[in-house]
Amino acid sequence: MRPLFHLAVPDDWVAAQATGRYERSTRGASLADVGFVHCSWMHQVDEVAAAVFADWDGELLLLQIDASRVGAPVREEDLAGVGERFPHVYGPLPVEAVERVRRMVRVDGAWRLQ
Known part of the structure; x- marks a missing residue:
């Protein structure tokens, strides 16, 4: 399965690293709410960043997720x-499923990977 992507606020990612989830x-x-x-495919990241953020x-992070390591249903x-169909993880995301974390910055008003 191709990787999933999730846009995260740095404080939320730091908290996840402390708990493992x-x-x-x-x-x-x-997730409880x-x-x-919410996740996306790589070609959807810019659109999601523009809409949601x-x-x-502040700073923004892009989590690249190995779907085979999630351990929860992905739909x-x-x-x-x-x-347009987006991937959703129906359970907590284990920190060890995140294979790469990249910063996103604004360039001419748009979010771009750094």
């Missing part, structure tokens, strides 16, 4: 009814 769904919502961790002034769904 990442339990944020998306900005401002937890939503029932899954348009007004975010590709179009829950918003927009004609």
Whole structure:
């Protein structure tokens, strides 16, 4: 399976490293609130960053996730009814499933990988 990607606020990632489990769904919502961790495929990352973090002034991280190491169901769904399917992890994300963490920065108003 190809890698999953998740945009994370650095403080949330630091907290996950302390517990071994990442339990944020998306900005401002937890796994407990939503029932899954929002993820995307690589080609969807820029669009998600622009939509969810348009007004975010802080640092942003992109977690690259090895789906085979997640240990929870991963479903590709179009829950918003927009004609595009996104992967969702239905359980906490083990820190050891994250194979790479990259910083994202704003360039001319858009989020870009650094």
